Amino acid sequence: MSATPQPLWLRALFLLGVSLLFTHELDAMTHSEWRVLPLTSWLEPETGRVVFVVLHVPLFALVLGWLTSQLPARVLKAQFWVSVFLVVHAGLHVAFSGQPHYTFAGMLSNTLIFGAAVCGAGYLVGNYVVRRD
Template structure:
């Protein structure tokens, strides 16, 4: 059961990252917000490839101890991610105001909390 809850948290974050591209999150994200728009999009998008390779390795291909620790920290991240969006909610480029975007921000945090509650 815990594995399904974690996978749901992870899948929801991936969904959020797809939405983040649609919502032009690079215009908010520190670093990419300083780049010209097209370059910011390209960098933001391209950085997700090694990020997801690393996360998939940590969650599914590393040692059991590393997998456990990585899932713990990712679940905490999913919760803290809600706070990050709350902090940036008044940024002039913030576009995560529709129901799907809000769901894809909140739901991973809920599943991350649930995962932590039943696992640790």
């Protein structure tokens, strides 16, 4: 991955995807997402909620640190892997959608989840096209 400047539209697409994901995490609190995830679903609901919230603090710190690195090549690598995650994350939601505690059925929830995936996929394709030229 080269350190050439990224087109504004590509960076904007990536940032929109990350914003949709972060906003989804707010929405996830209203849907008790910890009751669906294998790592937290076995916990008592209140304990699961606390673990879910607390684990997001270092996770967000690591992702934000990676995305704001002073090393341009590291930022591009972070954008690539976060974009991959946006797509995988939507796939996980599809996989978990049959569980009894899964309640992400509304327009807002699905727009946040799958909009982030579209942005992630768009970033990956756009980045490939830009780097190829």
